[in-house]
Amino acid sequence: MGRKFFVGGNWKCNGTTEEVNKIVSTLNAGEVPSQDVVEVVVSPPFVFLPLVKTSLRPDFHVAAQNCWVKKGGAFTGEVSAEMLVNLSIPWVIIGHSERRLILKESNEFVGDKVAYALAQGLKVIACIGETLEQREAGSTMAVVAEQTKAIAAKISNWTDVVLAYEPVWAIGTGKVATPAQAQEVHFELRKWLQENVSPEVAASTRIIYGGSVTAANCKELAVQPDVDGFLVGGASLKPEFIDIIKSAEVNKNA
Numbered sequence: 001m002g003r004k005f006f007v008g009g010n011w012k013c014n015g016t017t018e019e020v021n022k023i024v025s026t027l028n029a030g031e032v033p034s035q036d037v038v039e040v041v042v043s044p045p046f047v048f049l050p051l052v053k054t055s056l057r058p059d060f061h062v063a064a065q066n067c068w069v070k071k072g073g074a075f076t077g078e079v080s081a082e083m084l085v086n087l088s089i090p091w092v093i094i095g096h097s098e099r100r101l102i103l104k105e106s107n108e109f110v111g112d113k114v115a116y117a118l119a120q121g122l123k124v125i126a127c128i129g130e131t132l133e134q135r136e137a138g139s140t141m142a143v144v145a146e147q148t149k150a151i152a153a154k155i156s157n158w159t160d161v162v163l164a165y166e167p168v169w170a171i172g173t174g175k176v177a178t179p180a181q182a183q184e185v186h187f188e189l190r191k192w193l194q195e196n197v198s199p200e201v202a203a204s205t206r207i208i209y210g211g212s213v214t215a216a217n218c219k220e221l222a223v224q225p226d227v228d229g230f231l232v233g234g235a236s237l238k239p240e241f242i243d244i245i246k247s248a249e250v251n252k253n254a
């Protein structure tokens with residue numbers, strides 16, 4: 001089964017109304033392959049979601065960057081999955097390394113969040129990835145398998161999940177994984193899904209790469225057989241995001 005190329009733009013905690021309007025104008029004017037070839041999702045901070053949703057071209061979709069682990073209520077500062085559904089926000093990013101490491105979200109907490117968001121009808125970009133220390137210790141696969149296992153333990157349907165492999169040492173550092181490094185982990189992750197979930201889920205689940213993706217390096221990554229797209233941080237705030245979306249054309253499934 002073909003896996004449609006997926007390009008996500010994670011704007012993180014950036015932007016003013018003026019800057020958001022400018023990014024949206026650039027995206028709206030961009031010439032990109034059709035929705036049959038690439039799925040594009042941008043993720044502004046919560047406060048800009050309604051603005052982006054109403055002003056963004058209809059072939060691009062929006063994602064929240066997080067949501068609460070269960071039903072909303074007395075959880076000051078949190079935003080619930082129900083609220084996202086109420087606002088017709090289709091996607092949510094869960095388990096980004098910045099939340100795992102800075103806000104101490106555990107594997108189990110991330111697994112619970114993914115399960116709750118899916119149960120509410122959201123589609124999930126679930127993030128995993130090792131630190132530099134873990135890579136240097138040779139435990140990359142053990143770490144990402146453990147993170148994936150905590151998600152797999154809580155869900156039974158992977159249809160609405162995109163798995164984002166984002167090595168922490170490559171995020172915001174300008175130090176992109178080599179195509180071989182990305183392919184190796186994506187291949188192993190797919191094998192893990194095959195052995196621990198099912199061959200069908202392994203074949204159909206998109207595994208996307210994130211960490212210093214730019215217009216300059218996206219094509220060599222996009223041609224890798226197990227790289228099904230990207231989750232882009234810094235470059236998603238710039239016009240070059242359009243070029244990254246276009247790398248869908250070099251992907252083998254295009």
Ligand SMILES: O=C(CO)COP(=O)(O)O
Binds near residue numbers: 010171173210
């Ligand atoms: O964290 C990322 C996307 O979620 C990647 O960020 P950068 O593209 O800025 O390295």
